[in-house]
Amino acid sequence: MSIIISNSSNEPIYEQITNQIKGMIIKGELQEGEGLPSIRALARDLQISVITTKRAYEELEKEGFIVTMQGKGSFVAQQNNELLKEKKLKIIEEKLLDVVKESKLLGIDYKEIEEMLQILFQEV
Missing domain, CATH: 1.10.10.10 (Winged helix-like DNA-binding domain superfamily/Winged helix DNA-binding domain)
Structure with a gap:
């Protein structure tokens, strides 16, 4: 570890x-x-x-x-799979919230963020 x-x-x-x-x-x-x-x-x-x-x-x-x-x-500890999934989603939600806040500060709209996300999903 x-x-x-x-x-x-x-x-x-x-x-x-x-x-x-x-x-x-x-x-x-x-x-x-x-x-x-x-x-x-x-x-x-x-x-x-x-x-x-x-x-x-x-x-x-x-x-x-x-x-x-x-x-x-x-x-x-034994992990409840549903609870584990919720914890993973919470982590992603927190990171996306940071992205949304930052994009609003920089004047980047939803469509641009969506396009970036689609490209990143295809590349990774």
Whole structure:
């Protein structure tokens, strides 16, 4: 599992960890039941505080992405496929909202955005 921490980001370190692990789960890079590094091991690998990694894992558990078993560790939680699809759609919706806001600021209309999107869909 590869997590990259950016010191120049305005996002707190625990959120960077949380978001990257969530992304790996949503994309299917981390599978249901797969073990995560221990809090101490992750803190050591990332050269950060154990408290920071603990907070990230607590957030992931609160949101239902992981489960922690006393004495065994933390594992990717079983995901409801419908809920997982909603989480993916939410990510896309947030990114599209940014595009809409930016296009309005730049005076680009819907038709132009639609054309760009069609071209991008064909290219990728």
